[in-house]
Amino acid sequence: MKLRLLALFGALVAVVAVPAAQQTTQQVPPQNEPRPVFKASVARVSLAATVRDKRGKPVTSLTVDDFHLLDNGQPAKILEFSRAEAPVGIALLTDISGSMDVAEKRAASKQTARQLLAWLKPGEDFVGLFAFDKTLVEVQPLRPAPGDVLKRMDGLEPYGKTSLFDAIADTGQRVAITAGPRRAVVVLTDGYDNASRMSAEEVSAIASSIDVPVYVIVVVSPFDKAGSKTLIDTDLQALREGPLGHLARWTGGEIIMPVSAEDLAAATQQLVTELRHQYLMAFEPGGQPGWHPLEVRTPRRTDLTVRVRSGYVVPARTGVTGQVAGVSHQR
Numbered sequence: 001m002k003l004r005l006l007a008l009f010g011a012l013v014a015v016v017a018v019p020a021a022q023q024t025t026q027q028v029p030p031q032n033e034p035r036p037v038f039k040a041s042v043a044r045v046s047l048a049a050t051v052r053d054k055r056g057k058p059v060t061s062l063t064v065d066d067f068h069l070l071d072n073g074q075p076a077k078i079l080e081f082s083r084a085e086a087p088v089g090i091a092l093l094t095d096i097s098g099s100m101d102v103a104e105k106r107a108a109s110k111q112t113a114r115q116l117l118a119w120l121k122p123g124e125d126f127v128g129l130f131a132f133d134k135t136l137v138e139v140q141p142l143r144p145a146p147g148d149v150l151k152r153m154d155g156l157e158p159y160g161k162t163s164l165f166d167a168i169a170d171t172g173q174r175v176a177i178t179a180g181p182r183r184a185v186v187v188l189t190d191g192y193d194n195a196s197r198m199s200a201e202e203v204s205a206i207a208s209s210i211d212v213p214v215y216v217i218v219v220v221s222p223f224d225k226a227g228s229k230t231l232i233d234t235d236l237q238a239l240r241e242g243p244l245g246h247l248a249r250w251t252g253g254e255i256i257m258p259v260s261a262e263d264l265a266a267a268t269q270q271l272v273t274e275l276r277h278q279y280l281m282a283f284e285p286g287g288q289p290g291w292h293p294l295e296v297r298t299p300r301r302t303d304l305t306v307r308v309r310s311g312y313v314v315p316a317r318t319g320v321t322g323q324v325a326g327v328s329h330q331r
Helices: 002-016 103-118 147-153 164-178 200-209 220-226 229-241 243-250 261-276
Strands: 045-052 068-071 073-075 081-082 088-095 126-132 136-144 182-189 214-218 254-256 279-283 290-297 305-307 311-314
Touching: 045 290, 068 279, 081 254, 088 164, 088 229, 088 261, 103 147, 103 182, 103 311, 126 147, 136 147, 136 164, 136 290, 164 182, 164 200, 182 261, 200 243, 200 311, 214 243, 214 261, 229 243, 243 254, 254 261
Parallel strands: 088 126, 088 182, 182 214, 214 254
Antiparallel strands: 045 279, 045 305, 068 073, 068 290, 081 279, 126 136, 290 311
16 A cells, blocks of 8 residues: 555656646636745645634634644644635535435535535635546636536536545645645535545545645435434444545545534534635655654644644655655644
């Protein structure tokens, strides 16, 4: 597995390093707050962190002195830091596989998208729509919110097998190229995957290497909520603690399972708020080739929880720095 993940990083460096002239031309979020990564003289690793208090509410007022960064267990100096509010770029990835071919599920998926769009700032934030069954389709590229997302969702017809993990990996790479500093993939799905070539671990490696958090919002139909205690108590818990939940947490994101309209409104608001107020950091990577686990703590505030991607890899080849996922650290 380790050799396979390292091979993925070589491909990822090629993807991220494509010259701008060769990339697809389209309107993209303004780069008014450049992501602190890969300076001209010294390679630096970027890191986006979200912080919550013990009630689960976002904490947005910390300073660089509040954070303690450990790289492979050793203290690392934070060379760049930003907490300024900035526009967000969200790739909405919606499941249109055969398992979603239920009117109630489609309605729940659209309602989730509607709630998410309600928290975006029109003309400032950016949103794109991607759909997948066994293959991925770009329905709407990243555009100023709200775009035509809801209208375009009406034209999607569920069919076929589900390549959930593959679709997340592909969408994450596209977002890394076209979105601004605060970006994420938000997946609307019932959580089933029966056709992916890639594993959750491999996908988390890709998403973490380009610092794109993955938020998974599990779509539960009103029928399921009202009539199936087993689904709520057992199936959803299995998703939370299974590969899909691990994938989300490894990337610095989260798996969300709203079971009421109030839960959905609160969860989508918090998601957008966290992205808008992410703490962006950069540090010089360690020189030892291999996997470097990352930990970010707030020693002055032991009541806080910090979510970040979990590590990066320094390849043996000189002059190239990649990043890889491992085990999510929360403090």
